Amino acid sequence: MIQGVATRFERIKARPAYELVAEEIEGKILAGILRPGDPIGTESELVKQFGVNRSTVREGIRLLEQSGLVARESSRRLSVAVPHYHGLATRMSRALVLQQVTFRELFHTSRALGPGSIDQAIDNRTDEDLEALDANLARTREMRHDARAVAELDAEFHRLLDGATHNRVLLLAKEPVNILVRPTTAHIIANNPSGIPRLIEAHGHLVDALRTRDREKGRLWIDRHLRDWKAGFEISGRDLDSAVEAIIGDGRGEA
Amino acid sequence: MIQGVATRFERIKARPAYELVAEEIEGKILAGILRPGDPIGTESELVKQFGVNRSTVREGIRLLEQSGLVARESSRRLSVAVPHYHGLATRMSRALVLQQVTFRELFHTSRALGPGSIDQAIDNRTDEDLEALDANLARTREMRHDARAVAELDAEFHRLLDGATHNRVLLLAKEPVNILVRPTTAHIIANNPSGIPRLIEAHGHLVDALRTRDREKGRLWIDRHLRDWKAGFEISGRDLDSAVEAIIGDGRGEA
DNA sequence: ACCAATTTGTCCGTATGTATG
DNA sequence: TCATACATACGGACAAATTGG
Numbered sequence: 001m002i003q004g005v006a007t008r009f010e011r012i013k014a015r016p017a018y019e020l021v022a023e024e025i026e027g028k029i030l031a032g033i034l035r036p037g038d039p040i041g042t043e044s045e046l047v048k049q050f051g052v053n054r055s056t057v058r059e060g061i062r063l064l065e066q067s068g069l070v071a072r073e074s075s076r077r078l079s080v081a082v083p084h085y086h087g088l089a090t091r092m093s094r095a096l097v098l099q100q101v102t103f104r105e106l107f108h109t110s111r112a113l114g115p116g117s118i119d120q121a122i123d124n125r126t127d128e129d130l131e132a133l134d135a136n137l138a139r140t141r142e143m144r145h146d147a148r149a150v151a152e153l154d155a156e157f158h159r160l161l162d163g164a165t166h167n168r169v170l171l172l173a174k175e176p177v178n179i180l181v182r183p184t185t186a187h188i189i190a191n192n193p194s195g196i197p198r199l200i201e202a203h204g205h206l207v208d209a210l211r212t213r214d215r216e217k218g219r220l221w222i223d224r225h226l227r228d229w230k231a232g233f234e235i236s237g238r239d240l241d242s243a244v245e246a247i248i249g250d251g252r253g254e255a
Numbered sequence: 256m257i258q259g260v261a262t263r264f265e266r267i268k269a270r271p272a273y274e275l276v277a278e279e280i281e282g283k284i285l286a287g288i289l290r291p292g293d294p295i296g297t298e299s300e301l302v303k304q305f306g307v308n309r310s311t312v313r314e315g316i317r318l319l320e321q322s323g324l325v326a327r328e329s330s331r332r333l334s335v336a337v338p339h340y341h342g343l344a345t346r347m348s349r350a351l352v353l354q355q356v357t358f359r360e361l362f363h364t365s366r367a368l369g370p371g372s373i374d375q376a377i378d379n380r381t382d383e384d385l386e387a388l389d390a391n392l393a394r395t396r397e398m399r400h401d402a403r404a405v406a407e408l409d410a411e412f413h414r415l416l417d418g419a420t421h422n423r424v425l426l427l428a429k430e431p432v433n434i435l436v437r438p439t440t441a442h443i444i445a446n447n448p449s450g451i452p453r454l455i456e457a458h459g460h461l462v463d464a465l466r467t468r469d470r471e472k473g474r475l476w477i478d479r480h481l482r483d484w485k486a487g488f489e490i491s492g493r494d495l496d497s498a499v500e501a502i503i504g505d506g507r508g509e510a
Numbered sequence: 511a512c513c514a515a516t517t518t519g520t521c522c523g524t525a526t527g528t529a530t531g
Numbered sequence: 532t533c534a535t536a537c538a539t540a541c542g543g544a545c546a547a548a549t550t551g552g
Binding site (some may be wrong): 017018052053054055056059077249 | 518519520521522529
């Protein structure tokens with residue numbers, strides 16, 4: 001292919017106007033000119049400012065809406081929002097499911113994240129965190145014969161444990177993983193309720209480790225807990241290298 | 256508040272039609288009825304199927320477009336896509352920046368993720384991974400007097416290191432963190448080039464740990480490397496509890 | 511390489527239900 | 532209570548780009 005010197009041009013960008021609209025507003029938000037809580041102008045205002053049609057503005061707003069940068073407040077009025085974990089994490093989890101990641105990958109990631117996050121929970125936990133964990137533990141003991149309830153309480157337990165790190169970055173990194181872990185765990189518990197006592201024992205020791213700020217103990221029990229999780233998966237007869245298929249909400253729900 | 260028995264109704268949900276359109280298509284994708292690569296029907300087709308106006312269909316499609324479930328192929332034609340890491344991770348990082356997470360949170364998260372991911376890299380690395388790392392290392396040594404180049408090569412080094420885990424879940428969990436780490440590191444290196452020899456030394460030992468599959472050594476040097484990173488940040492005179500403010504691309508770029 | 515049909519991007523005008531003052 | 536403003540949704544239209552012969 002013979003190309004003259006003249007081909008050194010920037011690729012011309014005929015981007016749709018609705019993308020440009022979204023990008024413009026996004027830029028203002030990321031630059032801090034528009035701050036969380038600030039109202040986005042009305043559609044008519046934006047129409048005037050950008051000099052494009054109403055429909056075009058609306059399409060642009062849809063993009064921002066989905067990215068979480070703007071959200072409906074009380075009414076239908078749109079304002080700048082701080083994208084919330086859950087929606088983003090849900091989308092990431094979906095991406096993983098669509099990529100057919102394996103249980104093995106999920107397990108090793110949980111394993112990699114375990115010690116570090118229990119350390120931080122031990123360092124940063126508050127008395128309120130302990131209370132919540134104690135309450136969860138008590139409730140789990142009560143419901144130990146109800147596999148469904150135990151699964152839900154286990155999910156809550158680990159949410160509380162992660163929350164005790166008081167580290168938003170860590171929380172966000174773990175959340176997509178947790179979303180995949182949850183349904184798998186529920187399946188394991190339902191399939192093999194005989195593991196519930198061990199689960200409760202592990203939870204108890206973990207809370208204890210947080211209470212006494214005992215890192216050794218924390219790491220020990222999180223490791224056992226994860227091993228049990230893997231063992232439970234294997235007992236349920238599934239292949240470690242089978243794709244994780246989770247039932248995941250759409251992250252759009254209000255709650 | 257006296258409430259009659261008749262108040263036990265579900266809250267009625269008048270969701271906009273464009274959301275319903277998006278949800279419907281999303282459901283088909285998640286259920287596997289529409290598979291990656293499949294073209295979304297043309298707008299006119301969707302208009303007929305859903306019985307709504309074309310503008311409404313288009314707004315719905317914008318939501319899917321931003322969520323990454325559909326993407327433009329070569330042309331403007333939209334087809335089902337597997338949401339790509341980078342775009343999602345970028346959005347997550349943005350969320351963290353908007354939440355004004357601190358360097359301290361970022362550091363402790365990196366610290367929590369470090370040992371586990373180096374372990375996995377050691378277990379799963381291939382000879383190709385080693386080659387790429389060697390090449391990166393050689394190049395870094397060459398460019399050791401150019402702080403900018405070193406910063407970029409350092410970013411690439413850690414990308415390669417993470418890639419060597421061959422664990423997509425771990426990769427996705429780390430990516431939002433890495434996006435925040437990168438500009439911070441660049442700043443540190445630019446501010447204090449005297450740390451470059453230590454950085455190169457650490458990289459060398461890490462590659463060595465991967466080559467010999469030496470976990471002890473890997474953990475040791477990733478720990479040192481992270482400590483140096485934190486020390487560099489402190490030397491640059493910034494507060495550990497100051498918010499991370501990163502220059503982040505919009506994740507919409509092509510390439 | 512050309513043409514015809516299709517499809518997307520954009521625009522205009524209008525109607526309707528609802529929230530705010 | 533009423534009036535106004537606004538978001539949602541609809542219909543039709545046209546130019547430019549893409550597709551497929």
